[in-house]
Amino acid sequence: MVSVLSNPALYEFTGGIPPTEAELADRYSRQVNGPSSAQKRWHNWIVRLATDNVAVGYVQATVGRDIAEIAWVIGVPWQGNGYASEAVRALKERLVDTAGVSQIEAHIHPDHQASQHVARAVGLHPTGETVDGEETWSWQP
Numbered sequence: 001m002v003s004v005l006s007n008p009a010l011y012e013f014t015g016g017i018p019p020t021e022a023e024l025a026d027r028y029s030r031q032v033n034g035p036s037s038a039q040k041r042w043h044n045w046i047v048r049l050a051t052d053n054v055a056v057g058y059v060q061a062t063v064g065r066d067i068a069e070i071a072w073v074i075g076v077p078w079q080g081n082g083y084a085s086e087a088v089r090a091l092k093e094r095l096v097d098t099a100g101v102s103q104i105e106a107h108i109h110p111d112h113q114a115s116q117h118v119a120r121a122v123g124l125h126p127t128g129e130t131v132d133g134e135e136t137w138s139w140q141p
């Protein structure tokens, strides 16, 4: 995952910089341990290609009660193949079917066209609300 997340272009709209191996190991260790609040749950998945099992990105959700906040990243070499849309669709189905989620939100920079396409592709809609410069997108059944 260090190489998947290594291109600075990935952070154009979200901020941040490519993580080192030690930083990523620390991040994953914290993710495995889970949130300190009992009211929240974290779901983190690496996205792998079905053909050869290569890791190409990740999807994640923070679930509080029945609302999930989701995010997605696909490494630059694998972008433009529909992988984000496929992975986020699977994430959404999993959250609804097995985690009791009835509302999903994502926070997307207004200029981030690729993420807006992903959100629309999986049924999220822009709410017009902006938090810290990012628009809230939402899905409810």
Ligand SMILES: CC(C)(COP(=O)(O)OP(=O)(O)OC[C@H]1O[C@@H](n2cnc3c(N)ncnc32)[C@H](O)[C@@H]1OP(=O)(O)O)[C@@H](O)C(=O)NCCC(=O)NCCS
Residues within 6 Å of the ligand: 009, 010, 011, 013, 014, 070, 071, 072, 073, 074, 075, 078, 079, 080, 081, 082, 083, 084, 085, 086, 106, 107, 108, 112, 113, 114, 115, 117, 118, 121
């Ligand atoms: C956003 C991101 C995950 C998209 O990944 P991807 O695998 O290339 O997305 P997909 O191939 O599923 O494409 C989804 C849609 O976006 C469109 N798209 C892809 N790249 C685009 C671009 N640069 N500009 C405009 N549209 C774009 C595709 O045409 C497709 O549209 P469609 O559904 O109408 O056909 C990827 O660009 C990324 O990881 N960016 C950096 C991390 C990030 O900002 N994550 C968002 C945090 S919420």
